[in-house]
Amino acid sequence: MLLRAILSHYRRHPMQLLALWAILTLATALWSGVWTLTDQARDSMQVGDRQLAGQQLLARQDGAEVTVEDFATLRRQGLCVVPWLEVVVGSGGARVIGVDPLAMSCADSARSGTAPALDGEPFVDIAEAAGLALKRPSRLRLYLARETDRLPEGWRRQPDPSALDTGELADSFLLNLNALAVLVVLVSALLIRSVYTLGLAQRRHGLQLLERYGVQRRRLRRYLLLELGVLALLGALPGHGLGLLLAEMLGAGFGAAMDNLFDTGLLQTSRSVTGFLVTLGVMTLVVAWCGLDLLKVRREQSFIPGWKPMAGFTMLVAGVVLVLVAGSLVVAFLATALLLAGAGLITPWLLQRLVLPHRDASPLHLWRRRELGVLMRRLALPLVALQLAAGTVIAVHALVHTFEGTFNQWLGQRLAGDLFVEVPDGKNISTVASVLSQGHLVDSWHPVERGQVALVDGDQTHILDLMATDTRSPLVREWSLLHASEAPWRAVRKGAVLVNEQLARRRGLAPGSRVSILVEGERRQVTVAGIYADYGRPSGEVLMDVAFLPSGYEPGFRSLTITLPASGNSRQASLVSALEQAWQVNGLQVRDNATVHRIANRIFRQTFTLTRAISYLTLGLAVVALLLTGWVVLGSRHWYYQLLTTWGLAGKAWFHVMLRLTTELMLVIWLAAVPTGIALTWVLVQRINPLAFGWSLPMAVYPGFWLELMALLALSALIVAGAFYLRAPSQVSAPDLATGEER
Amino acid sequence: MAAIKVADLHKSYRTGAGRVPVFEGLSFSVETGHSLALTGPSGSGKSTLLNILCGMETTDRGVITLFGRVAAQRSPGDWAELRRRRIGVVFQDSNLMPALTLEENVRLRADLAGQSFGPVRDWLERLGLKGLERRYPDQVSGGQRQRASLAMVFAMAPDLILADEPTGSLDRNTAHDVADELFLWQRRRGCTLVLATHDLSLADRCDQHLDLAGGN
Ligand SMILES: Nc1ncnc2c1ncn2[C@@H]1O[C@H](COP(=O)(O)OP(=O)(O)OP(=O)(O)O)[C@@H](O)[C@H]1O
Ligand SMILES: [Mg+2]
Numbered sequence A: 001m002l003l004r005a006i007l008s009h010y011r012r013h014p015m016q017l018l019a020l021w022a023i024l025t026l027a028t029a030l031w032s033g034v035w036t037l038t039d040q041a042r043d044s045m046q047v048g049d050r051q052l053a054g055q056q057l058l059a060r061q062d063g064a065e066v067t068v069e070d071f072a073t074l075r076r077q078g079l080c081v082v083p084w085l086e087v088v089v090g091s092g093g094a095r096v097i098g099v100d101p102l103a104m105s106c107a108d109s110a111r112s113g114t115a116p117a118l119d120g121e122p123f124v125d126i127a128e129a130a131g132l133a134l135k136r137p138s139r140l141r142l143y144l145a146r147e148t149d150r151l152p153e154g155w156r157r158q159p160d161p162s163a164l165d166t167g168e169l170a171d172s173f174l175l176n177l178n179a180l181a182v183l184v185v186l187v188s189a190l191l192i193r194s195v196y197t198l199g200l201a202q203r204r205h206g207l208q209l210l211e212r213y214g215v216q217r218r219r220l221r222r223y224l225l226l227e228l229g230v231l232a233l234l235g236a237l238p239g240h241g242l243g244l245l246l247a248e249m250l251g252a253g254f255g256a257a258m259d260n261l262f263d264t265g266l267l268q269t270s271r272s273v274t275g276f277l278v279t280l281g282v283m284t285l286v287v288a289w290c291g292l293d294l295l296k297v298r299r300e301q302s303f304i305p306g307w308k309p310m311a312g313f314t315m316l317v318a319g320v321v322l323v324l325v326a327g328s329l330v331v332a333f334l335a336t337a338l339l340l341a342g343a344g345l346i347t348p349w350l351l352q353r354l355v356l357p358h359r360d361a362s363p364l365h366l367w368r369r370r371e372l373g374v375l376m377r378r379l380a381l382p383l384v385a386l387q388l389a390a391g392t393v394i395a396v397h398a399l400v401h402t403f404e405g406t407f408n409q410w411l412g413q414r415l416a417g418d419l420f421v422e423v424p425d426g427k428n429i430s431t432v433a434s435v436l437s438q439g440h441l442v443d444s445w446h447p448v449e450r451g452q453v454a455l456v457d458g459d460q461t462h463i464l465d466l467m468a469t470d471t472r473s474p475l476v477r478e479w480s481l482l483h484a485s486e487a488p489w490r491a492v493r494k495g496a497v498l499v500n501e502q503l504a505r506r507r508g509l510a511p512g513s514r515v516s517i518l519v520e521g522e523r524r525q526v527t528v529a530g531i532y533a534d535y536g537r538p539s540g541e542v543l544m545d546v547a548f549l550p551s552g553y554e555p556g557f558r559s560l561t562i563t564l565p566a567s568g569n570s571r572q573a574s575l576v577s578a579l580e581q582a583w584q585v586n587g588l589q590v591r592d593n594a595t596v597h598r599i600a601n602r603i604f605r606q607t608f609t610l611t612r613a614i615s616y617l618t619l620g621l622a623v624v625a626l627l628l629t630g631w632v633v634l635g636s637r638h639w640y641y642q643l644l645t646t647w648g649l650a651g652k653a654w655f656h657v658m659l660r661l662t663t664e665l666m667l668v669i670w671l672a673a674v675p676t677g678i679a680l681t682w683v684l685v686q687r688i689n690p691l692a693f694g695w696s697l698p699m700a701v702y703p704g705f706w707l708e709l710m711a712l713l714a715l716s717a718l719i720v721a722g723a724f725y726l727r728a729p730s731q732v733s734a735p736d737l738a739t740g741e742e743r
Numbered sequence B: 001m002a003a004i005k006v007a008d009l010h011k012s013y014r015t016g017a018g019r020v021p022v023f024e025g026l027s028f029s030v031e032t033g034h035s036l037a038l039t040g041p042s043g044s045g046k047s048t049l050l051n052i053l054c055g056m057e058t059t060d061r062g063v064i065t066l067f068g069r070v071a072a073q074r075s076p077g078d079w080a081e082l083r084r085r086r087i088g089v090v091f092q093d094s095n096l097m098p099a100l101t102l103e104e105n106v107r108l109r110a111d112l113a114g115q116s117f118g119p120v121r122d123w124l125e126r127l128g129l130k131g132l133e134r135r136y137p138d139q140v141s142g143g144q145r146q147r148a149s150l151a152m153v154f155a156m157a158p159d160l161i162l163a164d165e166p167t168g169s170l171d172r173n174t175a176h177d178v179a180d181e182l183f184l185w186q187r188r189r190g191c192t193l194v195l196a197t198h199d200l201s202l203a204d205r206c207d208q209h210l211d212l213a214g215g216n
Helices: A002-012 A014-051 A068-076 A101-106 A126-133 A167-212 A217-250 A252-261 A265-294 A307-325 A329-354 A363-378 A380-414 A430-436 A488-493 A501-507 A568-583 A593-636 A638-646 A651-693 A703-726 B046-053 B076-085 B102-112 B120-126 B142-156 B172-189 B200-204
Strands: A056-060 A081-088 A095-099 A123-125 A138-144 A155-159 A419-422 A444-457 A460-469 A497-500 A514-519 A522-532 A541-545 A557-563 A590-592 B002-015 B018-031 B035-039 B061-066 B087-090 B160-164 B192-196 B208-211
Touching: A002 A014, A002 A167, A002 A217, A014 A167, A014 A217, A014 A265, A014 A593, A068 A081, A068 A126, A068 A138, A081 A126, A095 A126, A123 A126, A126 A138, A167 A217, A167 A265, A167 A329, A167 A380, A167 A593, A167 A651, A217 A265, A307 A329, A329 A363, A329 A380, A329 A651, A363 A380, A363 A593, A363 A651, A363 B102, A380 A593, A380 A651, A380 A703, A419 A568, A430 A557, A430 A568, A460 A514, A488 A497, A488 A522, A488 A541, A497 A501, A497 A514, A501 A522, A568 A590, A590 A593, A593 A638, A593 A703, A638 A651, A651 A703, A651 B076, B002 B046, B002 B192, B018 B035, B018 B046, B018 B061, B018 B192, B018 B208, B035 B046, B035 B200, B046 B061, B046 B160, B046 B192, B076 B087, B087 B142, B102 B120, B102 B142, B120 B142, B142 B172, B160 B172, B172 B192
Parallel strands: A095 A123, A460 A541, A497 A522, B035 B192, B035 B208, B087 B160, B160 B192
Antiparallel strands: A056 A138, A056 A155, A081 A095, A081 A138, A419 A557, A419 A590, A444 A460, A444 A514, A444 A557, A497 A541, A514 A522, B002 B018, B002 B061
16 A cells, blocks of 8 residues: 555656656666677777787797697697688689687687678688698688787797787777766766656655655655666666667677677677676666665755765866876776766856856846756756766767777878788898889889887887888878978988887887987987877887898898789789799788778778767767656746746747747757867877877867757757647646745 | 626536536626626636636637727737736736746736836835845745735736735735735726635625626
8 A cells, every 4th residue: 555655656647657667778778788889899899900910820930830730739738729721712712711619719809709701701610621721722820819928839929920900999999988888877877867866856745745644764765665676677678678689780780790600699698698787787776876865755855965066176176187197097087087077066056157147137038047047956967967978979979080080091001002012031022123123013112121129228228119111112101190300201211210109108209309229239329200100009119211220130020012003903913923933932921901901991980880879879868868857847847937928928939938948958068068078088088098008099179060969959959848839738737836846 | 998898608628528618608797997806616617717818718609808809809929918918917826936036026027018127126115025025936925925926917017917816825814915905006007807716805895796606
């Protein structure tokens, strides 16, 4: 009976129950969707990473080819190696690739147990591929799991010759993505809470009555918690399913490709169970947070108690200081959390001040502003949620654009030229000079030699990567530099060096700095002429002209970057065979840069799309929640809006007043969201990224997008005002002022 | 001249259970400057009639003439204009915007009616609200709120006041004071007043009396 009395609220306000349930379901769907999508993005990037060959190969110390038997032996020794057996099966160069799903699952970086579909190249089990390889040309590579540190006797590590390491760029993106996923959870928690507290505020009167009738408050609270728990469960179950569906729909292209490759059903189920547990955990937290309100069933609700702006301000200041001085990632994340929490606390208070009416305002203006103040106080939670959601969308938009642009540009630099040809061990470039000078085979080319140098700093030396190339090549000169002294390339041709960003940051180098390096035992004082972006990996790198390498220098690795003459596609084969002939080798390592570029782009583009989708969904949810709560709050004020009609402000004039009211409300959110978004972007790319990876991304803002966002918010304002206009005006009863209608 | 003339008014509400007739052939008229008391048990249609008279409720049949013009000829815009400048409506409670002070409420009403703000403070003072101008509605008593509601109507200087139990939520003495102010102002201004009330002593102070009890 008591339960009935408690639940009777929902009989009178069935829409509220529906709204609460809908918001719980949608929020759960969003979390599990985000969770799954982030997971997919991680997989997709790691697969891409492997495909772009960011991994170490295992090679025999005696230089002999590795065999499938070697693989079996190594596996039996417990070493985590992943085989990749390419077998040429057709005359047109069609290949099958033999992989071992079991081995892949041991390597953390292949958690999905999948590899991507290269265009038209089917994957088969390694045993089957080994059978095919008996009679056909084939090549086996053994990839080493990254964390392996001890190698068996007779084996050594070898960098993947076609290495193009997107590892760190991808990791950085994932880091940002994870930060944003946390924000999504925060936003939806705020939304759930706001819808719930709104209902609770309305029920407070009835609950007090029950208490006055002698029902113990403890009992009331228990029932309410029970109700909340049941609701949460009822929302979580379909919500989780919906989230998976959502993720599947969004990630369909990628997911379908994976399913075709392997039977990954098992892996996916276990993943979705973890996902569900995560969802449940978050749900419990949020519900507990809502439950906090139950502890103060009787207390008068005050929407902005005095301590909040002060606390918010303190947190903001502390956050700003911390973010500026942060020396570690944890501190930076903590600072960001402080910043966001501070912003959330202080925004309602700040905006209250923003909408204070002008002096000498007309009475109607005064009324609108005051009403706006009331709405902002009563909608403080969903407004802050929308502010954070919109801020997140702004940050995601800027991030994705920045990543896309940066990645493309950087990839363009690294993949300049049509072909990347590895110079076989023990061979020289001079041997093929005559081939390279044939105009019908080669348009232009430059050598790249990679090795190591040491940076001398006092009595310490630091090992750095060295990249030496012919800086007269037009391909190199298209590189854009982050910072440079005047005519940097000319300086490099005269002996200066360029350094990558991570080295510059670590050593505090700037264009014009002089450093001391050891090249092949020879000590040199060189000038830093410029700094280039290098997103792939953590190590510091020095770039110099090949002409300045000591004569006896033995690079670890030599390659040629070649541009084919126009219509050179058909010439590729003849060039390769000419080179093979000149070097007297078979099976030259050649990388077709355009293909790599295409694959990389495809993988990244999909991830970017997913990320955008996530952020828009968050925004959508926040808008829906605001519409729902706004509807309830505006509804509770309906009498007063009707009063305006009674006073002769009817029809269109009334609609205009309401529209201005809702539009101003949205505008105010927008005003709060833009700086939030900018600050978030800045913290992510300029602070967190350098702390995590040693390099920063360029900071860019996209005002055009802000306008789009504003248009979206204005549209929501129009919807609320319109729906209100069409709402039947009758049956509006006067509220009881004595019970404390909010002013 | 009659300010209000109602002839053969029919009105019913449509509900889920069918039509609920409220008026079936109601006729009466009120001279300009006169006051009319509407009485009758709860549910007899007092509020409904007042809503019809200010154009906030439709009718089924009958002719209503207001200020010499047939109501049916007025557009919704005309009605809004009338309510803004010539018809003052007072409810039992909640006539004030909660987020505005008493003074700001009165100013808002005067502003909508196109009246100057000059006498706003005078009105509040005359109604015994001096010193409370800057209070919000929830910071004053029910009687003070109701007096502020009257100040709002006075400030707009209407030709017709429609009051729906304006003293219904007040104690006897306060109700008497508020009624005094209302009648005093109405007589002095020569404004027409229609007043719905359960209070027979209040009804007796009006020039005319219409009992909506037995199906009119
Ligand atoms: N919007 C509506 N829909 C349906 N019926 C209504 C509506 N408004 C009023 N009624 C009905 O019309 C009749 C007259 O209502 P009204 O509010 O005019 O009575 P009243 O005389 O003002 O009563 P009270 O003295 O209680 O204020 C009542 O029976 C009421 O139930
Ligand atoms: Mg009534």
